[in-house]
Amino acid sequence: DAGVIQSPRHEVTEMGQEVTLRCKPISGHDYLFWYRQTMMRGLELLIYFNNNVPIDDSGMPEDRFSAKMPNASFSTLKIQPSEPRDSAVYFCASSPFTGGPYNEQFFGPGTRLTVL
C-alpha cells in the first residue's frame, strides 16, 4: 500500500492567490482528516470526513478555508485568498473504521505551504 498521498509536497504562493492541496487516502479507509502544523500552535485538526461526508469542521479557521471530498479516494483543501499567516505544513490523514471508538490515523507526508 502506498500510504496516504499528498500533493504538492511544497507550495510557494503570493498573498491573495488561491491554493489547493490534494490528498488520496489509503484505500478502504472510511475517515479522512486535514490537519495544520505550525511551531506556534502545533498540530491542529481542521476538518474530518466520514464516508465522504464532513463531520466536524469546527477547526477550519475562517471562510477562506474550504474542504471537499467528492469520492472515497480524493479530497481537497482550498484556501482562497491565501494570507502569509496560512504558512504551515498541512497534513492529511486517514483511518479505517474498526467498529470500536478508536481508529488509528495514518498520516501523509504533508504539504509545506509558504505564502509570501
Place this chain on the structure above:
Amino acid sequence: QKEVEQDPGPLSVPEGAIVSLNCTYSNSAFQYFMWYRQYSRKGPELLMYTYSSGNKEDGRFTAQVDKSSKYISLFIRDSQPSDSATYLCAMSDNYGQNFVFGPGTRLSVLP
C-alpha cells in the same frame, strides 16, 4: 490553559539513556491516549496507544497513563540515535475521532 501541554524541549540525551516524555491535559473526558513519533519533514506515525489508565509496554517503549493526575508518560529504554525525532502525545474522548495533539517534544539521542 491549553487542553494538552507538553514540554517542547529540545531534550538531548546520550545513547543508551532512559528517556521520559510527558504530557498533562485538562479534559477529563479523554479516554484514549496516543504517542506519535514524527521525524523531520515527515508525517507523524503512531507509536503506541492506551485506553484509560495503566501501563503498556512494546519493546523499548512503555506508555503510562494516570487519569487521576491527568498525566501521561512515554519511557524509552536504551535510547538510540534513530529515536531522535519529535514525540507528540494525542488524546481523544470515547467518540474516538477528534484527536487533540500536544505541541511535541523534540528529542535528540547523541551517539
